[in-house]
Amino acid sequence: MSNIKIPTSFNIDLEFETADAMTRFLAWLIDFAIRGVYVLAAFMVISTFKINSDARMVLVILVAMLPVMLYFLVTEIVMGGSSPGKKILHIKAVSLTGNQPTASQHLIRWIFRMIESPLMAGLFFIPVILPIITMARTPYSQRLGDLVAGTIVINTKRKGSIEETIFRDMSASDYQPQFPQIMRLSDRDMNKVKDLLDKALKAGDEVLAAKVAFRVKEVLHIESELPNTSFLETVLNDYNYYTTRDN
Template sequence: MAEIKIPTSFNIDLEFESADIMKRFIAWLIDLAVRLCYFLMGYLVLTSFRMEYTDNLIIYMFLIVLPILFYFPIAEIAMGGQTPGKKVMHVKVVSMVGNRPSISQHLIRWIFRMVESPLLFYIFFIPVIIPIVAIMRTSYSQRLGDLIAGTIVISTKRKGSIEETIFRDMSNIGYQPQFPQIMKLSDRDMNKVKDLLDRALKARDEELAARVAFRVKEVLQIQTDMPHTSFLETVLNDYNYYTTKDN
């Protein structure tokens, strides 16, 4: 597996391992098996009620065809970037900044999946040729849908953890920042704040947290009665919000 380093707005590279091509292929086969099983079960159930395909086309479309057609976006959105096959093989889809892809990103991947693997390819059972070629030719092991959507497929057993940086995903929680002055600090400053806060929390050292909070307030000329650790957590969240809101 190739190592992927994604530069962030914090001047820190997030390190991932790209999902192995064979693992991705096996995951695709598992998902194909899941869809085939669903089709057979749905067909058997409907025919047991004497619903012939030609006479009940709309029912077959809604109960069988559409769920299979939208299998990938539905599964990946519901399972946080994974499908049953991806979960079994320990791979997942993430955005290029390491967080959970948006719904639009999942839909773009799905649309280009159909472009890469048209019905004719399924007839000859070679729907993975174009994606494999793209994966092998791109620096981040991306297929066409990933390139357009701004996503990558990684191994869930990552070498570097996003929790080890000051990065926090503030994109999906409607966060409201409190201290716009925080942008006067640098990435290096914020990493130091994060490191000291982690130490204070781990050692339950209120005095250390108080010293760090006092220094940040002094530099930024902030007046607040928030508890020291809560203030520092808010500072980190605000920095993430302002730094990533336009990404």
């Protein structure tokens, strides 16, 4: 387990703790068990159908084998870099820029998962030595698919309450956003903005608020006459509005 610092467009180094090999293996075991239960259930259901062997084979492929093969691709896209096993153990795949992987990055990781796990027993992929070697030889415990896709798997479990995050519930208000450019920043960029704003408000430090506001405007090419603290509050609200609306 090691830390990686990633520079962002906001000139802030984001620090991630990479997931160790054992945690990733345990996550894989959970996913393996989920797929196993699903396949057993699928076979039990299919066995009750009074159909010929050709039709039964088609059902096996479509209902049992295909979902198992696509399991990681679909779950990691839908769950933003996590599979159920990863979610339970608080790890996820992110790009080397710190953002959620793109669809092409997910696809590359999935394709190389097939290459890295070529042996099959029934419908389950058996992990072989290649992922273990690459994870042991890379500084951020990346398997071959991560290296090619430009991703890493990180720990997401953090101490603290929701009040310490950028989350603000915008669903109950008829809010009108002002700065759509704010979506060019990531969650961690916005968390840093919030941290600095909180410090400025707590200390009554207008100079700090001005520096942060200036930097945000400079990076995003925003012009605004709002007071510095009001401007920063607005961009935080805008970010929450756009992210919750999109989701």
